[in-house]
Amino acid sequence: MKKLFFLPALAIIGLLFFQGISKTASESESLSHEIAPDMPPHIKAIVEQKCYGCHNAKSKNEKGKEKLDWDEFEASKKSKQMATKGKIAEVLEAGDMPPAKFLENKPEGKLTETELASLIEWSAGKKKSTQE
Ligand code: HEC
Missing domain, CATH: 1.20.5 (Single alpha-helices involved in coiled-coils or other helix-helix interfaces)
Known part of the structure; x- marks a missing residue:
């Protein structure tokens, strides 16, 4: 039982x-x-060409890698990425990146209008105003 x-x-x-x-x-x-948040391939391509050289863990640009390590950014959580994206949008809107000093010697490193617009649209989550 x-x-x-x-x-x-x-x-x-x-x-x-x-x-x-x-x-x-x-x-x-x-x-x-x-x-694993959104990282559109066209954004990745621009960053790899125009930003990654200074912004990766092995970069010789000490200040650049200290401020932003792209691999770390890509691997981080959405919430952390949001904060970094805000900073990226800020420097892009101010025209601070890539640094002017660097562009003096490497003018081809400059972002084209289209690249800049895409990066701002992605990082700030909005379209760049064309009325200027
Ligand atoms: C020639 C090297 C170089 C290139 C190319 C470059 N950066 Fe930077 N970046 C730096 C340096 C150096 C700093 C640190 C500036 C400082 O502290 O004054 C920095 C800082 C930053 C910061 C941090 C700003 C802050 O105050 O926290 C962001 C975001 C950034 N860069 C984004 C970008 C993006 C996006 C690109 C590509 C469009 C780019 N960078 C290309 C060297 C570079």
Whole structure:
């Protein structure tokens, strides 16, 4: 008679176990979504050409890599990226990047109007005003 009590108990334990598994699965799913945010290929291409050289962990540009490490930025969470994107939009809107000093020696490093507009649109989440 006593043995029958085991059955519902086993069922409950099994159910709890299953719930636990499905919960961690959905949690890690939303976590990976948080880690892998949008990085459009055309933005990546511009950054790799015009920004990455100074803004990566191995750059010789100490100040540049200290302020922004692109690989770290790409790997970071959405919330952190939002803050960095704000800074990127700021320097772009002010025309501060790439630095003027650098462009004196390497004018081809300058962003074209289209590239600048794309980067601002991406980082600030808006279109650049064309009425100027
Ligand atoms: C020739 C090297 C060089 C290139 C190319 C360059 N940067 Fe920089 N960047 C720097 C340096 C140096 C600093 C630090 C400036 C300072 O602290 O005054 C910096 C700082 C920044 C910062 C941080 C500003 C802050 O105050 O936190 C951002 C954002 C940035 N750059 C974005 C960009 C973007 C976007 C591009 C490409 C369009 C770019 N940079 C290209 C050298 C470079």
